[in-house]
Amino acid sequence: MKIRTRYAPSPTGRMHVGNLRSALYEFLIAKHAGGDFMLRIEDTDQERFVEGAVDIIYRTMEKTGLKHDEGPDKDGGYGPYVQSERMKTGIYMKYAKELVEKGEAYYCFCDKERLDTLKTSVVDGKEITVYDKHCLHLSKEEVEANLAAGKPYVIRQNNPTTGTTTFHDELYGDITVDNSELDDMILIKSDGYPTYNFANVIDDHTMNITHVVRGNEYLSSSPKYVRLYEALGWEVPKYIHLPLITDENHKKLSKRSGHASFEDLLEQGFISEAIVNYIALLGWSPEDNREIFSLDELIKEFDYHRINKSPSVFDIQKLRWMNGEYIKAMDFDKFYEEALPYIKEVIKKDLDLKKIANMIKTRIETYCDIKDHIDFFEELPEYDIHMYEHKKMKTDLDSSLKVLEEVLPILEGIDDYSNDNLYKTLLEYVEKNGYKNGFVMWPIRTAVSGKQMTPGGATELMEILGKDESLKRIRKGIELLKNR
Numbered sequence: 447m448k449i450r451t452r453y454a455p456s457p458t459g460r461m462h463v464g465n466l467r468s469a470l471y472e473f474l475i476a477k478h479a480g481g482d483f484m485l486r487i488e489d490t491d492q493e494r495f496v497e498g499a500v501d502i503i504y505r506t507m508e509k510t511g512l513k514h515d516e517g518p519d520k521d522g523g524y525g526p527y528v529q530s531e532r533m534k535t536g537i538y539m540k541y542a543k544e545l546v547e548k549g550e551a552y553y554c555f556c557d558k559e560r561l562d563t564l565k566t567s568v569v570d571g572k573e574i575t576v577y578d579k580h581c582l583h584l585s586k587e588e589v590e591a592n593l594a595a596g597k598p599y600v601i602r603q604n605n606p607t608t609g610t611t612t613f614h615d616e617l618y619g620d621i622t623v624d625n626s627e628l629d630d631m632i633l634i635k636s637d638g639y640p641t642y643n644f645a646n647v648i649d650d651h652t653m654n655i656t657h658v659v660r661g662n663e664y665l666s667s668s669p670k671y672v673r674l675y676e677a678l679g680w681e682v683p684k685y686i687h688l689p690l691i692t693d694e695n696h697k698k699l700s701k702r703s704g705h706a707s708f709e710d711l712l713e714q715g716f717i718s719e720a721i722v723n724y725i726a727l728l729g730w731s732p733e734d735n736r737e738i739f740s741l742d743e744l745i746k747e748f749d750y751h752r753i754n755k756s757p758s759v760f761d762i763q764k765l766r767w768m769n770g771e772y773i774k775a776m777d778f779d780k781f782y783e784e785a786l787p788y789i790k791e792v793i794k795k796d797l798d799l800k801k802i803a804n805m806i807k808t809r810i811e812t813y814c815d816i817k818d819h820i821d822f823f824e825e826l827p828e829y830d831i832h833m834y835e836h837k838k839m840k841t842d843l844d845s846s847l848k849v850l851e852e853v854l855p856i857l858e859g860i861d862d863y864s865n866d867n868l869y870k871t872l873l874e875y876v877e878k879n880g881y882k883n884g885f886v887m888w889p890i891r892t893a894v895s896g897k898q899m900t901p902g903g904a905t906e907l908m909e910i911l912g913k914d915e916s917l918k919r920i921r922k923g924i925e926l927l928k929n930r
């Protein structure tokens with residue numbers, strides 16, 4: 447049997463890291479087995495619908511390379527692929543009525559006032575009313591009279607109050623719950639839309655989904671879903687519930703952490719391939735300790751039986767490291783193209799931006815690091831003269847002043863400001879005086895950059911700055927050291 451998985455996002459905003467992980471795992475499970483990966487838009491909760499969120503979903507899928515075989519934009523014979531459109535076909539109502547016929551569901555006409563008096567309990571982080579089956583006891587005639595009178599209604603699942611329900615999760619094994627814990631959840635809302643709880647079952651079955659992968663916040667609802675499958679005489683798909691993703695403080699990763707969505711991460715200068723690679727490891731690991739995987743390599747390696755049950759910590763430092771590895775390995779032309787907007791944001795002068803890009807490629811971890819590495823090219827920052835003192839280089843304020851004063855005329859006397867020529871020229875000075883390299887280079891680098899750390903050595907920086915600017919900065923250094 448061909449494996450079919452689905453990613454079923456609700457268009458409610460940015461794509462949360464947890465959602466992206468579900469999408470990735472569904473994609474990998476399908477592709478690993480040569481199966482089909484489908485996209486279904488779950489927009490039945492009209493209150494949570496956010497304009498533009500569907501576009502975000504498409505953009506994210508495209509950028510991450512999670513290509514779907516079927517979806518709203520790619521008919522595979524199981525459409526429509528958008529739940530609000532599916533609703534118009536009458537599919538949810540049809541099965542809800544079938545369940546009513548079978549005694550597995552019932553109409554409920556209780557109004558808000560009455561529901562407000564009922565007990566509440568918290569399920570999946572949401573407060574729900576525990577319904578007392580009041581309307582289950584209405585006679586057929588009463589129900590029909592209410593419907594004929596146009597009384598607003600919902601359709602609820604009719605769960606038994608005794609006995610147990612068992613379902614199987616591929617990772618958690620068999621899970622058994624007391625039926626008394628199962629609320630008579632709403633299947634069809636008063637606006638005629640199905641709830642997520644109902645629609646996911648109808649759709650996963652009618653769209654022939656074999657493996658359902660989702661966050662473990664759905665674990666507690668799964669017995670109710672399983673009861674629906676069984677009531678309709680359908681085979682239950684394989685369930686794979688994924689571990690919680692937490693922030694560094696072991697709290698559920700949330701918007702507040704600032705890096706909870708794919709878009710947040712892109713804005714923070716991470717690259718898509720690294721994000722996907724990192725997210726793959728949030729709950730899954732290969733047999734060896736390998737960490738860097740392209741999407742194709744993940745497809746090959748991804749065995750879902752190796753998904754972890756324990757929560758995974760989203761470690762932004764680890765992602766930074768991984769992103770840096772991706773940047774290092776990136777083809778220079780591609781890097782240049784992607785880094786250019788960040789470079790241009792800082793550098794307005796007419797400098798050789800390609801050289802700057804080349805200099806920083808191995809030093810940054812994210813594109814947003816670029817600014818800090820190169821801003822001194824645009825303008826010499828105010829700096830503390832004690833930066834001239836360096837124990838290992840054996841430099842102090844006096845020695846630095848002396849060196850700068852001595853190299854100034856030499857540097858004024860040459861016009862070839864290529865790195866090679868500058869280096870050769872300064873080396874002659876170093877050797878003539880019997881100095882160590884650093885003794886000379888440290889003060890020059892400090893003077894031309896005003897920074898403790900720079901993406902290149904003194905002569906590399908001067909090559910980019912050019913003669914005029916380099917000399918100007920060295921003179922400024924001399925002045926600072928003199929007037930101390």
Ligand code: GLU
Nearest residue numbers: 454455456488646659660
């Ligand atoms: N629409 C649900 C969500 O975005 C999908 C959950 C599922 O995969 O079944 O959380």
